[in-house]
Amino acid sequence: MQKLLPLLVAIPLAGGFLVPILGRLTGTRRGAAVLPILMVAAVLVLSLALLAGPDETLVLWIGGWEFPIGISLLADGLTRYLLVIVAVVSLLALLFSMDYMRQYTSPSLYYGLFMLMLAGMNGVVLAGDLFNIFVFIEIAGIASYALVAFGTEADELEASLKYLTLGTVASTFILIGIAVVYNVTGQLNWAKVAEAIAAGGGPSMPLYVAAAFFLMGFGLKAAMVPFHAWLPDAHPSAPAPISAMLSGVLIKACGVYALARVVFSVFGGSEVFGWVLVALGGASMVVGVFLAVGQWDFKRLLAYHSISQMGYVVLALGAAAVMQARGTSEAVVALAIFGGLFHLANHAIFKSLLFLCSGSVEYATGTRQLKLLGGLGRKMPVTGACLRIAALSISGVPPLNGFWSKLIIVLALVLGGFYTLAVITVIVSFVTLLSFAKVQRYVLGGEPTAAVEQAREVPAAMCLASLALAVLCFASSLIILPAVKSRLVDPAVRVVQAGPPPRAKAPPRVVAAERPGAVAAQAAVPPARLERTSP
Amino acid sequence: MTLPMLPYLLALLLLVVGLYAIVAKRNVIKIIVGLAILDYAVNLILVLVGYRTTPGAAPMAPILTGGMANEPALVAGAVDPLPQALVLTSIVISLSVTALLVALGLRLYEKYGTFDTERMRNLRG
Numbered sequence: 001m002q003k004l005l006p007l008l009v010a011i012p013l014a015g016g017f018l019v020p021i022l023g024r025l026t027g028t029r030r031g032a033a034v035l036p037i038l039m040v041a042a043v044l045v046l047s048l049a050l051l052a053g054p055d056e057t058l059v060l061w062i063g064g065w066e067f068p069i070g071i072s073l074l075a076d077g078l079t080r081y082l083l084v085i086v087a088v089v090s091l092l093a094l095l096f097s098m099d100y101m102r103q104y105t106s107p108s109l110y111y112g113l114f115m116l117m118l119a120g121m122n123g124v125v126l127a128g129d130l131f132n133i134f135v136f137i138e139i140a141g142i143a144s145y146a147l148v149a150f151g152t153e154a155d156e157l158e159a160s161l162k163y164l165t166l167g168t169v170a171s172t173f174i175l176i177g178i179a180v181v182y183n184v185t186g187q188l189n190w191a192k193v194a195e196a197i198a199a200g201g202g203p204s205m206p207l208y209v210a211a212a213f214f215l216m217g218f219g220l221k222a223a224m225v226p227f228h229a230w231l232p233d234a235h236p237s238a239p240a241p242i243s244a245m246l247s248g249v250l251i252k253a254c255g256v257y258a259l260a261r262v263v264f265s266v267f268g269g270s271e272v273f274g275w276v277l278v279a280l281g282g283a284s285m286v287v288g289v290f291l292a293v294g295q296w297d298f299k300r301l302l303a304y305h306s307i308s309q310m311g312y313v314v315l316a317l318g319a320a321a322v323m324q325a326r327g328t329s330e331a332v333v334a335l336a337i338f339g340g341l342f343h344l345a346n347h348a349i350f351k352s353l354l355f356l357c358s359g360s361v362e363y364a365t366g367t368r369q370l371k372l373l374g375g376l377g378r379k380m381p382v383t384g385a386c387l388r389i390a391a392l393s394i395s396g397v398p399p400l401n402g403f404w405s406k407l408i409i410v411l412a413l414v415l416g417g418f419y420t421l422a423v424i425t426v427i428v429s430f431v432t433l434l435s436f437a438k439v440q441r442y443v444l445g446g447e448p449t450a451a452v453e454q455a456r457e458v459p460a461a462m463c464l465a466s467l468a469l470a471v472l473c474f475a476s477s478l479i480i481l482p483a484v485k486s487r488l489v490d491p492a493v494r495v496v497q498a499g500p501p502p503r504a505k506a507p508p509r510v511v512a513a514e515r516p517g518a519v520a521a522q523a524a525v526p527p528a529r530l531e532r533t534s535p
Numbered sequence: 536m537t538l539p540m541l542p543y544l545l546a547l548l549l550l551v552v553g554l555y556a557i558v559a560k561r562n563v564i565k566i567i568v569g570l571a572i573l574d575y576a577v578n579l580i581l582v583l584v585g586y587r588t589t590p591g592a593a594p595m596a597p598i599l600t601g602g603m604a605n606e607p608a609l610v611a612g613a614v615d616p617l618p619q620a621l622v623l624t625s626i627v628i629s630l631s632v633t634a635l636l637v638a639l640g641l642r643l644y645e646k647y648g649t650f651d652t653e654r655m656r657n658l659r660g
Contacts (some may be wrong), residue, residue, distance in 0.1 A: 161640070
């Protein structure tokens with residue numbers, strides 16, 4: 001099974017270059033989507049096969065070079081969970097793009113960048129060492145900067161510049177964190193770094209400095225308040241399917257996943273990290289939703305809600321870390337992590353659906369200003385119904401998926417003794433409901449305005465993509481059933497909960513006391529292979 | 536404060552200079568230069584992490600010369616090659632980012648006729 005892991009990166013990466021070349025050779029516009037859709041379908045099948053497989057940690061040393069020479073791909077429960085989410089949203093976003101992207105020129109370049117972004121995200125979740133996480137974040141990042149600017153109008157370029165500047169600062173911080181970690185532990189493979197840290201009796205002072213850089217870097221990538229300034233510009237400026245990808249999966253794979261991986265699996269979720277995550281998540285949740293309420297641009301409103309909803313996820317994970325440190329029962333800790341990860345999947349579904357609906361509305365009417373819209377519920381019945389389902393889902397109305405994950409988060413917070421946070425979470429949920437009541441009132445309700453007179457239902461492929469996500473909004477509620485939960489989410493929860501490897505299993509620390517320690521580790525390399533130590 | 540810490544402090548200073556340019560400057564080109572300085576600072580830090588000298592000997596490049604006979608001395612004294620490999624990758628990434636930034640800057644200049652970010656303020660709120 002682990003032989004297939006590289007395909008998850010290789011297929012989209014090949015697509016990133018093949019699609020533009022084939023597009024140039026054949027000159028096709030409509031057919032440009034065929035190859036990407038087939039490739040992403042293959043990635044989805046592979047991801048599902050991984051998820052259905054036995055719950056074990058698969059490690060592949062690339063090229064057969066074992067530790068400490070080689071670099072590895074690693075698939076554990078958390079990775080598989082993320083892979084499936086990314087693949088599902090990507091496939092439906094591509095399906096939506098087929099017709100939507102007819103408004104733009106050079107579709108094959110668009111699909112090429114899309115595939116490159118997917119390759120980057122799959123790489124981030126699969127990478128077995130910190131430096132490759134950085135490299136894949138940059139691959140996904142560069143593709144997404146270009147995609148945000150894809151319209152090449154003034155707004156798009158401005159948003160892309162802002163996104164690119166802050167994104168590069170973020171990855172610089174991540175790289176500094178990696179440098180410090182390497183200096184202290186002499187390792188890059190994150191499992192080995194975790195062992196080295198655990199063997200040293202928890203993080204030392206320099207490692208806290210590294211952790212601060214990681215938190216700033218990944219916090220910027222995940223658009224946590226106060227690092228959120230770029231998101232409300234960048235996400236609305238992209239074409240709608242890309243907004244769905246950025247908000248739906250990119251900030252999760254490159255931001256929240258990497259954050260969770262570094263905090264929980266590498267440093268170990270101590271109380272300090274827990275409180276930092278709680279603060280980041282809580283601030284994002286509250287600030288995001290209150291900034292969202294006042295917005296009149298449909299997509300900008302959705303973008304602020306992305307900040308707020310990702311706050312829920314980070315808050316739940318942070319609370320879990322604090323509970324673990326305080327010695328709250330393991331079941332409650334697991335519940336909090338489950339709530340966070342469940343909400344992460346739900347947010348991927350309903351937020352990409354909301355962005356696709358906003359794309360459909362813009363496609364049909366040419367505007368996304370809420371005040372200019374109205375009466376679309378009758379003009380566009382399918383899109384209207386999907387939008388209603390997604391809006392109810394994000395506001396946490398039963399029996400849709402958003403309700404269950406928020407309920408679990410609140411429940412876990414109450415059981416863990418975080419009464420104030422639980423109340424804030426409920427209040428934020430009500431404000432979200434309020435904000436989406438406004439969306440429904442202005443977009444769907446009322447009499448058709450001048451702007452929507454000519455509006456008609458969007459083409460079938462776009463409807464199909466929206467409908468599939470709307471069905472998923474209902475279907476993913478089923479994760480709440482213990483039988484489904486234990487199959488889909490519990491492996492991921494166990495990975496986060498288990499944290500770094502226990503101290504007893506850690507090998508003797510290879511780090512020499514004198515600076516720099518790393519050469520000592522390489523002394524163990526057989527002489528014949530010495531000249532190949534560099535990756 | 537001993538002298539060996541000095542290169543790190545200078546690299547950190549460079550980092551701060553780059554961050555200052557990004558945060559405080561309004562000109563797109565100056566922001567791009569700031570990002571380049573930031574990248575150089577990180578690359579320097581990475582190279583410094585791998586640097587070491589043996590007392591009484593010149594710093595040794597991690598290159599195996601003269602066959603395997605040289606190997607023990609190399610393992611004992613050469614600088615760590617791994618951060619250098621990381622720096623190579625990082626330089627390639629910053630090159631592509633810079634290219635993208637310059638392209639964006641030029642496109643923005645076509646739209647606005649200026650490099651001043653204060654006058655590119657369509658997006659607010």
